[in-house]
Amino acid sequence: MIVNTHVYGFQGAHAPSLHLLRLSAGELFETYSESFEAGWNLSRPAAFQEAR
Template sequence: MFLTEDPAFIPALRAKAAAGARVRLLYGDPTSREVIRRSTDEGIGKMAISAKIRNALALVRQLDGEPGVEIRCHATTLYNSIYRYDDEMIVNSHVLGITAPHAPAMHLRRLSAGDLFGTYVQSFDRVWDTAKPPKW
């Protein structure tokens, strides 16, 4: 939610896509048992994360159909949140009983040596490949 609450977020994504960037937004399916389980595990109420996702989807919906922008939802286990920009990413690990803002986050860069960055790219791509467009 912290990204979609920034008034500059949607215009920035629209501009990046118009300039040729590939923008992929991937959210947990708010109706999936995995999202509901995560919400329960965090102790914030059964449907709290579902409501946050629905709110985020409502805000990004205006980008649906824009050239270069794809939006999908998935129903896989929520191990982490990945925010990637070119050769950098933030990975926010999900920790049982801890809400996302209080869980650890790693700043990763693609380097010529090592494969941690690539591991998270592959993870995202695997989930992306199973995801479907949101049910608006």
């Protein structure tokens, strides 16, 4: 998984990214995975209004 860290004061393209591997020891990968799933499960399709 590649994770963008969102550093305050920088655009996303200028913030460092982490390449995480799922390992049997440690919980960092699972923490990011659960966070992504929670956000994804709360998301809704965009509702765009037509221009008049």
